Amino acid sequence: MAARSVNLGAVIKAARLARGWTQVDLADALHRSPSTVSRWESGKQRLTDIDELRVVADVLRIPYEDLGLAVTLSGDSTAKDDDPVRRRQLLRNLAMTAAATAAPGGLAGAGVQPNASGDLLVANLRDALLASPSHIPAPRSDVAAALALAKRAFQACRYERLAVELPRLITRGTSLSASGESADCALLAEIYTLATRMLVKLDRTELGLVAADRARNVAAGAADPILPAEAARNLSVLTRKAGWHDRAAEIALSAAVDPRLRGEGPRLKAQRGLLIMSAAYTAAKGQNRSGMRELTGEAMSIAITLGDTGVDLSHGTGFGTWMVDSHLVSAHNACGDPAAALAVARRIDLRALPTVERRSRFLGDVATAHAMRGNRTECLEALLKAEHIAPEETHARPAIRALVGGLLTSGRVTPELRGLAARCGVT
Template sequence: MLANLAVTAAAAAGAPLLSGDAAPTNDALLGQLLVSRLRDAMLGLGHRPPDVRPEALSTDLSRALADFHTCRYASLAVRLPRLLQAGHALTTSSEDPEHHLLLANSYTLATRMLIKLDEQQLGWMAADRARQLAAASADPLSVAEAARQLAVLARKAQWHDQALSIALTAADDPALRTAGRQGTAQRGLLIQSAAYTAARCGDRDGMRDLTSEAAAIADGLGGATLLRDHGGGFSPVTVQLHLISAENSAGDPMAALAAARAISPKALPSAERRSRYHTDVATALARRGHRDECVRALLAAEQQAPEETHARPAVKSLISGLLVSGRTIPELRGLAARAGVLA
């Protein structure tokens, strides 16, 4: 099915280094394709990529990160697996810490993508490789970001104590405290992650305390801090975005909607973050029984990031629930068709 829906990848990826594969035109299948290609790249299957210069890989990692932040799954389905393959070829022939850092950051991005696509088994594999490679590179920001992704996976596995420990231990790493403004911002992201975990295990007071701590760090930085591995970086606005998700996870959709009203989605730093805002609002509205408003929020997410909205399992599940739980409107049926969700 995927092969029959393929188009040339050069148009999707827009980069000569990683051209030569194909991506489907059907957005609903993009997640499946991306997972299968990441799996094969991580298992060492497929053609060995041509020898490339480290500078070219660094450029392509930047492009892959841009694809992630703009939710271009078709491009990522081409670029990211080939980036892992090329990175392995480079580190096999070199002990340069910078080469390990390139591959560590590639695996961290793969982990984030696999978490979005609810592929936890492959996510653990990618996260562990990211952690080991980041440690070999001795880069404190990469070590911290790899730890943050491990904490997310532990949370999804309902290992809440372990997830809190991973995130808060990484946040207390002395290396982050001497890494300047970016190190402080990375600490804030880790504390945000711990707050979300507290929400998932029902500790609302702990969640709000940790969120307040992250907000204080953001306020102390005096504005947004850009981080290469996190679209738009860390700021008071991104802390507030995490609070919406945390309040939803704590079972309080009214508080989630109140948190959403405190920010404008236009203030969020990337299409990926704006799409997350709208899907979190949709989740809260669905829990409140506001079906039509929920559909409008999902359509707003689709406008920001169509490929993500159509491919993410969490969004598909929300659409499916709306289809079977009550009256459907044409807009919902159209969205379901584009996302490949059947009633």
Template structure:
């Protein structure tokens, strides 16, 4: 009943509205920015089928490569991922349709979608997510179908299609295929409910967001402290739900609540470098909205320390730095950060 009310509220709203530190990668900042650009360009070309004479290794080699691609993503190693992920997409297409589909094409496109969303490449993201959905449905993989739905919901939210985003996420969470005692199925439901909570936050409904987050928290507590589905949405656990709450409180317009939520997260307990970078970027966003410039810069520098390739390439970080440059005094630290992310001070 509450979910139907949330959807009804959204429908009504829509109608009414008719000195640089040493970087651990050993790369220069400009190389990190270029790695993000190369990743997008190579994934695009792979998706468009522009590579000829694709060599298709054995299934064992391909799945080893997929595991390494996930490792690259979790480590925010864009340069390595720019080589590995397009190669996987090409090889997966070349062998698609064979007997015993092992989900390689679906996993490759789901990973590509997450990467493209992070780099704000919405057009390619839609393409990748829809291909993932079709491949998952053809392979009869309910868990992967649900994850593709979650990615589509994220893209719909980013397009400000809030009613559609909420409908996609909640319909997928309530699908009978995700019912059962398997931890992975419960974790996927939790990820979908989290996505719905974030969408509700974007509409300004903080109470609805917290209610849905509470639902996700209850699922996570039943599963225990270990992260489940690490390769789907960064893992699902009580800690990752709390991390998601930081973003959601920011989106709902309450930076003080976002910072309070962040205090309950120990960054070292997060399951990957990518999640830790997300934490510090979300904290920086909250400080920026609260006009705490120095704290914002410190949080961005922490994100950069953990994940320089991601921090230098992400449009969200560039936007934060640009805002700092035009909204107040500039410092040596801020000018150095701006140079490293490719923003002119």
């Protein structure tokens, strides 16, 4: 066996949390001290002994390869899964699959009609991502200005505007890719990141993986360490949506302990907090309540140090105590505990959430919690409130439309519900 380079601490931590173990539990199983486990996970102590790595892998049920132990047979090394040519081919196939599902009717299900702005946005993003790079030079200042407008449209949930501006921005941004300059890489990485976030919102996992991989590759050439970290966070989100929870947690936690994110600067701390918070939600989706609580506590500890308003990051996402609390609502829903979700929601001031997009997401989570508890009236009230502040998001987002469909089929249909369903294209 030969070791390859991996972030062992993040892999061990993700596997431990996936089993619902504390550091003390793992230390007991390995007959080591909790402080040793803590140093492994934080990267302060390297775990290099091959035999001990095997023991850790066996106890946590981690494939040897995930701890950097690549099996060789008869002197022939195994094929590398991260071969660039194979990865590009895989992503191309994913993109073509996404292209097929992005056509009008791709959301088709019982009683759910295509959404014009959402489907147009996905189709246009698909075409822009699959097109060859533009050879028409675009001034960096013009691209930066267009990116700022697109970010504002995203934060305001203006899907119709994004359906035009964001694909065009991708095309113009690719003209910068040949320069290799850090500032150009940073701009293009932010463009791909914004596209990824939009595709996550619209539940287009396959096409989102294409955009996320582009963001990660381009961000590697940027000087700002926030950009590759955010690309990793979005990749983790998509990996989670694909159902690969352990891998999603590993991606997020590995990025959180990356040496480039070390330091006490507010931006670095905020990005670490975002990554840990993402891993917490992944734990919740995997029904790992103890892992969710532990990671949420870590994220909140960071958020508290950033003050009441938190920190705005260049890629358009903010982080603070309000962000951790709003994600905790989602996490409790994922764990099947809507009462806990609503208890957290009651302490959140909607006005404290900094963007229309974040308020709309929060109201959607509140509606979900009410639906899980059978509170039809309160669920509809939350949905109507979300529609009032972000109509395009409410009408296009698949999760919201599914909630509306559930209300239509589970009880009395009021005029308010019938009107919302019509506007969402749900019959």
